Amino acid sequence: MAVNKGKEFEQDFKQSLSLKPNLWVYRTSDFGGGQASRFTNPSLCDYMVFNKETGHLYLFELKSTQNTSISAPPLRANQAVVEMQNRLHDIQVKKEKKVAQKAYKELLRKANTHNIKYHQICDLSHIENVDNTHGNIHPYFIINFRKYERTFMITPSVLISILKDNGKSSINIKDLEEYHALELKQERIRNTQHFTYEVL
Numbered sequence: 001m002a003v004n005k006g007k008e009f010e011q012d013f014k015q016s017l018s019l020k021p022n023l024w025v026y027r028t029s030d031f032g033g034g035q036a037s038r039f040t041n042p043s044l045c046d047y048m049v050f051n052k053e054t055g056h057l058y059l060f061e062l063k064s065t066q067n068t069s070i071s072a073p074p075l076r077a078n079q080a081v082v083e084m085q086n087r088l089h090d091i092q093v094k095k096e097k098k099v100a101q102k103a104y105k106e107l108l109r110k111a112n113t114h115n116i117k118y119h120q121i122c123d124l125s126h127i128e129n130v131d132n133t134h135g136n137i138h139p140y141f142i143i144n145f146r147k148y149e150r151t152f153m154i155t156p157s158v159l160i161s162i163l164k165d166n167g168k169s170s171i172n173i174k175d176l177e178e179y180h181a182l183e184l185k186q187e188r189i190r191n192t193q194h195f196t197y198e199v200l
Helices: 005-018 034-038 075-090 094-112 119-131 157-168 171-177
Strands: 022-029 047-051 055-067 068-069 137-145 150-154 170-172 186-189 194-198
Touching: 005 047, 005 119, 005 194, 034 157, 047 186, 055 068, 055 119, 055 150, 075 157, 094 194, 119 137, 119 157, 119 194, 137 157, 150 194
Parallel strands: 055 137
Antiparallel strands: 022 047, 047 055, 068 170, 137 150, 186 194
């Protein structure tokens, strides 16, 4: 059976990391996607990578696409979720709260229909800006454009800046270049892509 191209990228990514003896690599539990994701707890990221020499922890969420861009929830959708979430705390009447909870779940569902999920942006951004008090935790989105064989690392804060500044609901190579995202060096050896992680 043919391997899913996204999974193939993930395997190449992990294999490249495994070649570095100073790294501890952990694949988090995959709770599934599509319809299943509505009924399971979302994972924080795909990979946790600990550099045993520097004591730094890297959180990687992998995204791979054959298209020229990758979708993400627009900032207005994110703001609508936050506003509804805050409103839920203020509602005391049981019947009104039930209606608001239904509306909140629908907003959240729509925000999580994109390649890059709302909860991934929120959780990794929180870690980058709030939990990272010692500066040794580094969350990244790894975005792979298979058609062009190009792969970029981008922090949650830069990803949010792209969406905010351009009012977009997708990110392409030009956006990543303009915002100075780190491009990974990659080399195809037979049917496998080998990646070089200079940041590690």
